[in-house]
Amino acid sequence: EDQVTQSPEALRLQEGESSSLNCSYTVSGLRGLFWYRQDPGKGPEFLFTLYSAGEEKEKERLKATLTKKESFLHITAPKPEDSATYLCAVNQNRNQFYFGTGTSLTVIP
Amino acid sequence: EAGVAQSPRYKIIEKRQSVAFWCNPISGHATLYWYQQILGQGPKLLIQFQNNGVVDDSQLPKDRFSAERLKGVDSTLKIQPAKLEDSAVYLCASSFRSNTEAFFGQGTRLTVV
Numbered sequence: 001e002d003q004v005t006q007s008p009e010a011l012r013l014q015e016g017e018s019s020s021l022n023c024s025y026t027v028s029g030l031r032g033l034f035w036y037r038q039d040p041g042k043g044p045e046f047l048f049t050l051y052s053a054g055e056e057k058e059k060e061r062l063k064a065t066l067t068k069k070e071s072f073l074h075i076t077a078p079k080p081e082d083s084a085t086y087l088c089a090v091n092q093n094r095n096q097f098y099f100g101t102g103t104s105l106t107v108i109p
Numbered sequence: 110e111a112g113v114a115q116s117p118r119y120k121i122i123e124k125r126q127s128v129a130f131w132c133n134p135i136s137g138h139a140t141l142y143w144y145q146q147i148l149g150q151g152p153k154l155l156i157q158f159q160n161n162g163v164v165d166d167s168q169l170p171k172d173r174f175s176a177e178r179l180k181g182v183d184s185t186l187k188i189q190p191a192k193l194e195d196s197a198v199y200l201c202a203s204s205f206r207s208n209t210e211a212f213f214g215q216g217t218r219l220t221v222v
Contacts, residue, residue: 043214089211
């Protein structure tokens with residue numbers, strides 16, 4: 001059965017304390033892995049797409065990496081405005097788009 | 110570039126009533142998705158359209174939910190009759206192709222009382 005699992009469920013960091021979020025997946029025929037940020041009361045906002053193992057993407061304090069079984073979202077020196085829920089989603093060979101349950105990140109000043 | 114538009118933003122209905130949500134995707138996007146997001150969970154795919162054809166509706170409760178995408182552009186999602194467990198945020202998203210990133214609207218928060 002296709003699955004997407006994110007960990008941890010919640011993460012509290014001090015401002016400037018770097019960490020990583022994990023997204024592990026078991027799908028048949030991965031066609032893309034996507035990271036989103038979701039603020040309360042809003043729709044998910046697109047961050048990154050990764051298509052093949054070894055690929056990396058960066059944007060400001062965020063860096064996403066992909067292996068054959070999981071993806072990491074690295075947050076370097078986070079700021080309070082990085083507080084949000086981070087969702088990963090996978091697109092597999094039947095073109096279905098599955099989301100994980102998300103990691104709720106809180107960055108404390 | 111205009112984003113994905115959804116309406117209404119909020120809706121409160123009594124159980125057994127019907128409700129409809131509307132979505133206008135980004136211009137030129139062939140793929141349109143409807144998701145249900147229950148508080149504290151990730152979005153769950155209800156239905157996926159490619160132009161005006163259904164690609165996947167395996168998780169759509171077809172006894173009460175229906176969706177259509179007329180002329181491959183706007184889409185409506187209907188619930189009839191609503192149950193208490195349908196209380197959630199309904200998100201519409203669109204993408205240029207089925208394996209590219211999807212862009213989301215603000216969602217419709219439905220409360221069934």
